[in-house]
Amino acid sequence: MIDHPVLHRMVSKLAQRATLDEADREALLSLPFRIKTFEPSSYLVREGGPTEESTLLLEGFAYRQKLAVSGDRQILSVHVPGDFVDLEGALLNVADHNLQARTRCEVAAIPRRALRALIDAHGRVAHALWVDTLIDGSIFREWLLNVGRRDSKERIAHLLCEFAKRLELAGLGDENGYTLPMTQEQLADCTGLTSVHVNRTLKALEEAGLIVRSGRSVSIPNWERLRDAAGFSELYLHLDQAA
Amino acid sequence: MIDHPVLHRMVSKLAQRATLDEADREALLSLPFRIKTFEPSSYLVREGGPTEESTLLLEGFAYRQKLAVSGDRQILSVHVPGDFVDLEGALLNVADHNLQARTRCEVAAIPRRALRALIDAHGRVAHALWVDTLIDGSIFREWLLNVGRRDSKERIAHLLCEFAKRLELAGLGDENGYTLPMTQEQLADCTGLTSVHVNRTLKALEEAGLIVRSGRSVSIPNWERLRDAAGFSELYLHLDQAA
DNA sequence: CGAAGTCGATGATCTAGATTAACACTCGGA
DNA sequence: TCCGAGTGTTAATCTAGATCATCGACTTCG
Numbered sequence: 001m002i003d004h005p006v007l008h009r010m011v012s013k014l015a016q017r018a019t020l021d022e023a024d025r026e027a028l029l030s031l032p033f034r035i036k037t038f039e040p041s042s043y044l045v046r047e048g049g050p051t052e053e054s055t056l057l058l059e060g061f062a063y064r065q066k067l068a069v070s071g072d073r074q075i076l077s078v079h080v081p082g083d084f085v086d087l088e089g090a091l092l093n094v095a096d097h098n099l100q101a102r103t104r105c106e107v108a109a110i111p112r113r114a115l116r117a118l119i120d121a122h123g124r125v126a127h128a129l130w131v132d133t134l135i136d137g138s139i140f141r142e143w144l145l146n147v148g149r150r151d152s153k154e155r156i157a158h159l160l161c162e163f164a165k166r167l168e169l170a171g172l173g174d175e176n177g178y179t180l181p182m183t184q185e186q187l188a189d190c191t192g193l194t195s196v197h198v199n200r201t202l203k204a205l206e207e208a209g210l211i212v213r214s215g216r217s218v219s220i221p222n223w224e225r226l227r228d229a230a231g232f233s234e235l236y237l238h239l240d241q242a243a
Numbered sequence: 244m245i246d247h248p249v250l251h252r253m254v255s256k257l258a259q260r261a262t263l264d265e266a267d268r269e270a271l272l273s274l275p276f277r278i279k280t281f282e283p284s285s286y287l288v289r290e291g292g293p294t295e296e297s298t299l300l301l302e303g304f305a306y307r308q309k310l311a312v313s314g315d316r317q318i319l320s321v322h323v324p325g326d327f328v329d330l331e332g333a334l335l336n337v338a339d340h341n342l343q344a345r346t347r348c349e350v351a352a353i354p355r356r357a358l359r360a361l362i363d364a365h366g367r368v369a370h371a372l373w374v375d376t377l378i379d380g381s382i383f384r385e386w387l388l389n390v391g392r393r394d395s396k397e398r399i400a401h402l403l404c405e406f407a408k409r410l411e412l413a414g415l416g417d418e419n420g421y422t423l424p425m426t427q428e429q430l431a432d433c434t435g436l437t438s439v440h441v442n443r444t445l446k447a448l449e450e451a452g453l454i455v456r457s458g459r460s461v462s463i464p465n466w467e468r469l470r471d472a473a474g475f476s477e478l479y480l481h482l483d484q485a486a
Numbered sequence: 487c488g489a490a491g492t493c494g495a496t497g498a499t500c501t502a503g504a505t506t507a508a509c510a511c512t513c514g515g516a
Numbered sequence: 517t518c519c520g521a522g523t524g525t526t527a528a529t530c531t532a533g534a535t536c537a538t539c540g541a542c543t544t545c546g
Contacts, residue, residue, distance in 0.1 A: 148435030192391030231312035
């Protein structure tokens with residue numbers, strides 16, 4: 001077993017979601033896995049395909065996406081190191097969406113069978129993982145509101161707020177700023193806009209003093225102002241979710 | 244315990260999602276609950292509120308929704324009799340969205356504590372319920388694609404296809420047609436459109452021969468044509484999901 | 487080094503869908 | 517019986533964001 005720091009971060013994240021005893025932690029840390037590397041834009045999982053493994057993202061960014069028949073892409077969620085991605089794969093028979101690497105990704109791929117055995121034997125671990133998928137679901141719902149009922153400035157600002165919070169949790173930034181893990185085209189695919197309009201909207205947010213950009217780094221001079229412009233409330237992230 | 248037919252339908256639905264033995268079924272059927280009735284448009288759960296109970300929808304339609312700061316509403320999912328709604332309530336500490344009655348609803352309200360005890364004691368039942376929430380998640384993802392990347396005709400057609408499939412499962416219609424459980428304004432809130440545009444779009448679908456309307460009944464003269472116009476694939480409903 | 491690909495920026499123009507405003511129909515209640 | 521609220525329908529107009537096109541900065545790779 002490789003002793004990667006992200007593994008321990010994952011275990012302590014799960015321990016916040018249900019009470020885990022020493023045996024539970026031990027079982028999690030002794031899950032069999034293979035380390036795999038994916039190149040940028042390669043597919044970790046394809047829609048319609050069987051799902052043999054779930055993956056713990058160790059390094060890099062990945063996202064879930066689906067394609068419309070027109071070829072337009074909708075990004076469904078963005079994942080950061082420490083995220084247990086494609087947990088659905090352990091329980092559902094076919095993948096209903098694609099999982100794609102944003103950057104070069106290093107992952108621990110866990111066989112479906114082993115994960116199922118862990119779930120069956122350790123009710124509290126199953127509970128924690130379930131809560132994890134429920135929080136994912138809550139984020140999908142917020143994105144649905146974002147895409148369905150917010151205008152472009154609110155949408156982009158909301159996405160930037162969410163990234164700030166989640167990257168902070170992953171130890172990759174804070175409320176004052178971070179480096180965007182996405183191109184403008186990918187931001188467009190997150191928000192249902194075009195890349196041209198994302199470009200204009202970022203410019204407008206900057207001109208309004210809500211963000212300062214430098215390359216792909218974003219800094220947030222006044223968190224409250226950006227939060228209010230976005231209509232952002234962190235409730236949906238369920239950050240409180242302890243046992 | 245009241246012996247409602249929907250209870251049995253719910254148990255057999257869950258039995259498709261994980262292997263349940265007699266004790267599991269027994270435990271499900273002997274969950275304590277109170278029958279409650281909600282008037283149209285009343286709230287079953289409010290965003291930000293604590294969640295004391297989960298509800299099994301016995302009769303009527305309900306939907307989940309969130310409001311933007313502008314007051315615009317986004318409907319997140321629509322629920323039919325037999326759906327276990329607000330299962331999140333048993334595991335998450337606060338509700339991240341509203342749950343609202345579309346019609347007069349009769350529900351079985353199950354105390355959080357009892358559901359937690361069931362989950363802890365019956366791993367297979369927990370598994371089945373988990374799969375249920377994962378399928379909900381898959382539907383949210385499809386809706387995100389729908390709202391983010393399909394045009395209005397595709398959006399409405401897709402929604403009509405999903406209703407056809409799900410109402411059929413609930414024994415309330417079939418591929419040939421059904422009675423819409425929603426007003427045009429609510430269809431608009433499902434799809435991120437305005438009610439005026441939904442009206443025009445329904446008219447356009449009818450003129451294209453994809454649907455025939457009479458009041459709130461929709462009939463589908465040719466399922467394949469509507470399905471193709473919507474870019475609908477039932478994969479995301481995970482209808483196959485047996486043990 | 488030069489070629490090719492990716493990404494961001496920006497102007498000109500277009501259009502899907504929003505907005506606003508009527509009006510008609512239904513149905514339950516006073 | 518009439519009233520009024522909630523719906524559905526339709527027309528006129530407006531606009532947020534899409535589309536199309538160009539250009540420059542960077543990176544990567546023969």
